[in-house]
Amino acid sequence: MKVLVAGYKHETNTFALDKADWSAFEKGEAFPAPVRGQQMLETMAAVAMPATGFLHYARSKGWSIIPSLWCGAVPSSYVTEDAFERICDEICKDVKAGGFDAVYLDLHGAGVAENEDDTEGELIGRVRQLVGENMPIVVSLDLHANVTERMLRSADGMVSFRTYPHVDYVETGELAAELLSRRIAHGRRETVVWKRLPFLIPLNSQNTTTGPARRIYERLRALDTEHGTMSSFCMAFPAADFAECAPMIWSVGESASTVVEELASLAGEPAQWRLEILCADDAVQEAMARAAESNAPVVIADTQDNPGAGGTASTTGMLHALLNARAGERFPHRVTLGVMYDARFAAAAVQAGVGATFRASLGHATELWDGPTDPPVTAEFTVRAVSDGRVTFKGPKMTGFVAGLGPSACVETGGVLVVVASGKIGAQDRELFRFVGVHPEQMKIIVVKSSNHFRADFVPLVENEQTDVVIAKARGAAAADPGDLPWRKLPDSIRRRP
Numbered sequence: 001m002k003v004l005v006a007g008y009k010h011e012t013n014t015f016a017l018d019k020a021d022w023s024a025f026e027k028g029e030a031f032p033a034p035v036r037g038q039q040m041l042e043t044m045a046a047v048a049m050p051a052t053g054f055l056h057y058a059r060s061k062g063w064s065i066i067p068s069l070w071c072g073a074v075p076s077s078y079v080t081e082d083a084f085e086r087i088c089d090e091i092c093k094d095v096k097a098g099g100f101d102a103v104y105l106d107l108h109g110a111g112v113a114e115n116e117d118d119t120e121g122e123l124i125g126r127v128r129q130l131v132g133e134n135m136p137i138v139v140s141l142d143l144h145a146n147v148t149e150r151m152l153r154s155a156d157g158m159v160s161f162r163t164y165p166h167v168d169y170v171e172t173g174e175l176a177a178e179l180l181s182r183r184i185a186h187g188r189r190e191t192v193v194w195k196r197l198p199f200l201i202p203l204n205s206q207n208t209t210t211g212p213a214r215r216i217y218e219r220l221r222a223l224d225t226e227h228g229t230m231s232s233f234c235m236a237f238p239a240a241d242f243a244e245c246a247p248m249i250w251s252v253g254e255s256a257s258t259v260v261e262e263l264a265s266l267a268g269e270p271a272q273w274r275l276e277i278l279c280a281d282d283a284v285q286e287a288m289a290r291a292a293e294s295n296a297p298v299v300i301a302d303t304q305d306n307p308g309a310g311g312t313a314s315t316t317g318m319l320h321a322l323l324n325a326r327a328g329e330r331f332p333h334r335v336t337l338g339v340m341y342d343a344r345f346a347a348a349a350v351q352a353g354v355g356a357t358f359r360a361s362l363g364h365a366t367e368l369w370d371g372p373t374d375p376p377v378t379a380e381f382t383v384r385a386v387s388d389g390r391v392t393f394k395g396p397k398m399t400g401f402v403a404g405l406g407p408s409a410c411v412e413t414g415g416v417l418v419v420v421a422s423g424k425i426g427a428q429d430r431e432l433f434r435f436v437g438v439h440p441e442q443m444k445i446i447v448v449k450s451s452n453h454f455r456a457d458f459v460p461l462v463e464n465e466q467t468d469v470v471i472a473k474a475r476g477a478a479a480a481d482p483g484d485l486p487w488r489k490l491p492d493s494i495r496r497r498p
Helices: 022-027 037-046 050-061 081-097 119-131 149-154 169-186 211-227 256-267 280-293 317-324 343-352 455-461
Strands: 002-009 064-072 102-107 137-141 157-160 192-196 230-234 248-252 298-302 335-341 357-362 377-387 390-392 402-404 408-413 416-421 445-448 469-473
Touching: 002 050, 002 081, 002 119, 022 081, 037 050, 037 064, 050 064, 050 102, 050 137, 050 169, 064 081, 081 119, 102 119, 102 169, 119 137, 119 149, 137 169, 149 192, 157 169, 157 230, 157 248, 169 230, 192 256, 211 230, 211 256, 230 256, 248 256, 280 298, 280 317, 280 445, 280 469, 298 317, 298 455, 317 335, 317 377, 317 416, 317 445, 343 357, 343 377, 343 408, 343 416, 445 455
Parallel strands: 002 064, 002 102, 102 137, 137 157, 298 445, 298 469, 335 416, 335 445
Antiparallel strands: 192 248, 230 248, 357 377, 377 408, 390 402, 408 416
């Protein structure tokens, strides 16, 4: 069997500021740069992506792969019409060429373009129109996909991640390949049943290592084993303003209806998803108190400036809070924050050189829907380390991925070590501190620009995940509470808060 493989990854925060044009996909930053043909096969062999798992499974079955385009861009506001049409045109050109028996699409599921609210549904629909109703199409999705009915009707089978932090990229690709095997064996599309939850779930409530999400996914796996189904629960990305932004549960197989009803009953109680969060100053005070008692680091999530959810990674609310509380004086050289995105500042630090002290402004104030973010931090900064920004991930999420962050530095002000880069990336791997000489294991307080992905590599450092991980609400474009956002297209039938 010959399978055409293509990929398109973008998580769109329609309330964010910067759009994703084609150059954003070319940079990749949190993803590999665009790859085509043989280069795709080589890249996916070296990283951990869903396509990687699909290719592993395909080889074990003796399938031949017809590689098309695979691309991804760091989360942001809308994908430009030009970029989206370019991606669709390149993939559809290969589809039109034919010579394959099935299609696998490695998608995110929460993409919104200037000209299309449901980019994944549109892409799957275009492919379906070209290949006809009988050719199998299977899809893998991110756990934060905003799954639409068009996506479910157009594909033969879809499956999503089951972990957040996402550490099951490869396994999800293998499940997609298993779905294709099932589709071939049945000779027809299996039964697919779905149900949407009528409320939004905050990102910080979606952690699958604890709480309600853990229990629900454990039960999902057990139900699949019991009924021979393949089920998914996408908790959705609650910052995409369109009509079908909401959690979705679906299942593939003869007993799909039974499985979906039980999962919907487990997940559908709103109170279990309600968010607990502290303002920036209170978060720092809480962390300092705990750090004074603990032999291990305390981690603060600067969740609203998470670039993995559309944040700019350049806001300064948490840095102001650390300096105002004199956290760096209380724990000299053992308080750190990263990864700040400020290419101008990073270039100046690199030019100044290790050991140099210079006065500058770090970070950017941006205008949000309800006012500006905090002003830049203007201070004396001492350069502690510099780097070309090439970082290889060693943690459990995206192991082996090589990030190209450009000129980067570790600078110190007020005893706080700040990691500054020329590229935008969420703090999801300890190497994003180590590459400029900051060793997380030696810190007392670590502030990460991340909502939840940091947990995969940073929670093993703390003594108690319940007390030593603090969620902070400093101003930023990645709203922790979807009820704070100025929704226009989301129907009233979907509650903004659980």
